[in-house]
Amino acid sequence: MAASIEDRFAVETELLGLKLLPGQEANLRSAYAVLHEAIAVVGADYPFEAEPAHVFAPAPSAERRR
């Protein structure tokens, strides 16, 4: 993994095959930094020994059918 957020942005942009328009790179680089702030806030702290996680929200229609 590249060291700085700028480097990571450049590497990921290439891996994703995104062709950026003139002027777009600077905006996206800022947005990328904001995105990574959000990723840090959400966290990745799920421990192996934890209770099962639940990530599937059933559609409201499945909860109570007439």
Added chain:
Amino acid sequence: MTASDPCFLSIAEAASLIATKRLSPVELVRAYLDRIERLDRTLHAYVRVLPDEALAAARAAEAEIAAGRYRGPLHGIPIGLKDIYDTAGVATEGGSKLCLGRVPAADATTTRLLKQAGAILLGKLTTWEFAIGGTAFDTPFPPARNPWNTERDPAGSSSGSGAAVAAGLCAMAMGSDTGGSIRWPATWCGLAGLKPTYGRVSRAGIMPLSFSLDHAGPLTWTVEDAAIVLQAIASHDPRDPASADRPVPDYRAALASPDLKGIRLGIPRTMFERDCPASGAMGAAFDAAVEVLRSLGAAIAEIELPPLALYNATASLISRGEGFAIHEKTLRERPQDYGALARDRLTIGAYVRASDMLQAMRRRMMLVEATKTAMAGFDAILLPICPDPAPVLGELGPYFDNRRPMYMRPFNLTGQPALSLCSGFDDTGLPLSLQIVGRHFDEAAVLRIGHAYEGATPWRERRPLL
């Protein structure tokens, strides 16, 4: 504007006159069309006005009512639809060059339900590009302006919906809300804006932005009008997989109680005092609103919710990921046809990794549970919508929600019903607002509280001077 201007009747008032044949739907539509002709060159609330179709529908409504076939309180009422709502035979372009000339073959479910209720479509309303692009000047349609001060932003993404209802250019407008896009323009335009519970109102035929966060709902002048509209559009729809198959209560009947005795309200004060402090005017209006609700008999206590930043970060990852999933193909093939703001705000979703998305989904479930726990024993919670009144048009930056986060996204994440309503005006005459958030599928309580507040305050007596 005059006190007797039919364009400033609430839906409830106009319906009462139409039902008793004291107001003609044709006259009402003509009054709105005249006003649109006069004012919309400045406000840019509409992208397309349908005068011939609206007048034909009004004549049909009038004939039907004269023949004794009155359908209910939306019969003969002129409305507008955000231009992401499909309308059969009428262009629906999402505010984007990518969709210019796109004419749907079928109505969105909500469009169909509103027509069935007798509502008359005046036209399609300005939207931020694909409901995300921001106040942009490089898209096919100019941005809408705020009727309370045309130099100010009306907010978005349902920008035309907010501007049109506040200016008296339609009696009601539909919007969509992925992170606040009904409630926010309702706030800055001084209206009632209702984001119903996720699943309560179908999204079929509405351009999607985020599968699990999108909601459809009305912007109206009064809370009672929001109840009238919700009654017409709340139903199970097999075309929307998230649509709830639940009984629909009588929302207007829920407004009958003149007070709030027995209602318990919680205030998550740290969210708007510590996490992102509301401005002085917004905070003062909120505190005054709380006292009004207390005087109506509500019991009020403070509650603690998880940090605002955690809700907003979680919602942001999910909406970015889902938005990119929807737009990836066109972003890769025709990026130059998006406005810069929409292009950037959608493209950033490409960088959300699968593990980021899953962590956000996991966190979402935890936040839903934490919110439910914090609300136990309460009928609703109260907080502002956003920290500040409307800024000058064009001053919102591309990532404004990170500089001054707003208080709406938590309830897109949890799917709870949330209502914004006017709670006064600042020193410059810009509207301030209050948000009422209920338990899932308990729109009736939210509407009851909002209606009681509205009846106890003078804010519905003031209209923009245009």
